[in-house]
Amino acid sequence: GENVEQHPSTLSVQEGDSAVIKCTYSDSASNYFPWYKQELGKGPQLIIDIRSNVGEKKDQRIAVTLNKTAKHFSLHITETQPEDSAVYFCAASKGNAGANNLFFGTGTRLTVIP
Amino acid sequence: DVKVTQSSRYLVKRTGEKVFLECVQDMDHENMFWYRQDPGLGLRLIYFSYDVKMKEKGDIPEGYSVSREKKERFSLILESASTNQTSMYLCASSFAPSGTDTQYFGPGTRLTVL
Numbered sequence: 001g002e003n004v005e006q007h008p009s010t011l012s013v014q015e016g017d018s019a020v021i022k023c024t025y026s027d028s029a030s031n032y033f034p035w036y037k038q039e040l041g042k043g044p045q046l047i048i049d050i051r052s053n054v055g056e057k058k059d060q061r062i063a064v065t066l067n068k069t070a071k072h073f074s075l076h077i078t079e080t081q082p083e084d085s086a087v088y089f090c091a092a093s094k095g096n097a098g099a100n101n102l103f104f105g106t107g108t109r110l111t112v113i114p
Numbered sequence: 115d116v117k118v119t120q121s122s123r124y125l126v127k128r129t130g131e132k133v134f135l136e137c138v139q140d141m142d143h144e145n146m147f148w149y150r151q152d153p154g155l156g157l158r159l160i161y162f163s164y165d166v167k168m169k170e171k172g173d174i175p176e177g178y179s180v181s182r183e184k185k186e187r188f189s190l191i192l193e194s195a196s197t198n199q200t201s202m203y204l205c206a207s208s209f210a211p212s213g214t215d216t217q218y219f220g221p222g223t224r225l226t227v228l
Binding site: 001004006009031032034036041042043044045046049051089093095101102104105106107 | 118154155156157158159162172173204206214216217218219220221222
């Protein structure tokens with residue numbers, strides 16, 4: 001099965017600095033890579049995703065990059081704000097109909113220091 | 115907005131008790147999921163269902179069962195709770211049986227088994 005590794009497990013940055021979270025995956029058939037943000041007391045929520053036919057995707061201060069050859073993908077948050085503090089999960093899926101299995105990384109707790 | 119609700123935010127049970135965790139979604143989603151979230155382990159899939167009365171095992175189904183009698187409701191059952199089932203349980207739903215559909219999560223139920 002798929003194995004998703006995520007680093008670092010904790011990350012502290014000063015407000016305004018950038019944060020980068022990295023994930024690797026093992027199954028070359030995976031083709032969909034979402035990122036979820038979990039705020040305190042809430043369930044995870046999708047913030048951005050990327051498919052294997054593109055190498056980079058950006059949405060305001062958030063960007064994801066994908067390197068299919070190396071089987072790794074990253075989340076970049078620029079100009080961090082205190083409200084970015086949360087746990088972030090990467091995930092990978094092969095997109096099989098009827099399965100809808102997402103394999104999640106172990107999470108990164110991001111703390112933005114005001 | 116999609117809403118996924120879970121019957122309890124916090125639950126305390128004793129070893130050997132039968133435990134029911136209920137999840138309801140209001141967006142007519144086909145797929146529903148139960149995950150377990152533990153520190154350092156991320157989200158692990160217990161069971162999922164892609165249709166009423168249909169269920170599929172996830173990565174860690176041992177000690178759990180599920181029921182989906184209606185499209186909007188997915189129940190997780192611990193037949194005989196044990197202390198190693200103390201965890202955060204997250205329910206999720208997604209629209210269609212494709213591995214690339216966004217999963218919408220409930221707020222979670224923190225279960226403690228004494």
